[in-house]
Amino acid sequence: MNLGFGFHVFRRFVTVLCAALFFALAMSCQRQHTDQSTEAIELKTNEIKVAxxxxxxxxxxxxxxxxxxxxxxxxxxxxxVFALDAGPMLKSLPPKQLISLSHNANGDNCRALIQKTIGFDLSSFQGSPRGITIIVLDGTELVYEYH
Structure with a gap:
């Protein structure tokens, strides 16, 4: 019985399709497993969350x-209360110090719009004998020069 060229092409197409579906299913199972292990690691951290x-x-x-x-x-x-939170100093030339600003309103629910200027001492971030450290505040780079 001669089924013709079209049948063989169709059969090959179905075989490739089944293999692709099997591969996709196998990969999706691996991704779920990876996500679950990441969640388990995150649950075990002892980080203190700053307000x-x-x-x-x-x-x-x-x-x-x-x-x-x-x-x-x-x-x-x-x-x-505003606090400057320092991350790691990146080893580069000049070095880069990652920082972020946190704010604790102490439960203040009042609605006045307040604007003020606050200052923080940077002397602990003098990480280069060349006298320059790049301060990276939430993605913005500021040049800190010292002697």
Whole structure:
């Protein structure tokens, strides 16, 4: 019985399609397994979460050994605390210091719009004998020069 050329092409197509579906199914199972192990690792971390209430960073500049930040936030009934959180210093020329700003409103639900300038000492980030460290604040690079 001669089934013709078309039947053989169809049969080959079905075989390739089945192989592709099997491969896709096998890969999706591996991805789910990887995601689950990542979640398990994240659950085991002992990181302390810093309060980070909303605020706007209006301006950032460096003056001498001080990082000057202009911030705006809602509040007015409680003292607000801003903290500079330092990440790792990247080994580059000049070195780069990763930092971020966190804000704790201490439960202040008032609605006044407050804008103020806060300063932070940068002298602990003097990581180069050449007198320059790049401060990276949430993706923005600022040049910190010191002697």
């Amino acid at each position: 980070n209430d909303p605020f706007d960073l209006i301006d950032a500049s460096i003056s001498g050994d001080s990082l000057m930040l202009s911030v705006r936030y809602g509040g007015g009934c409680s003292e607000h």
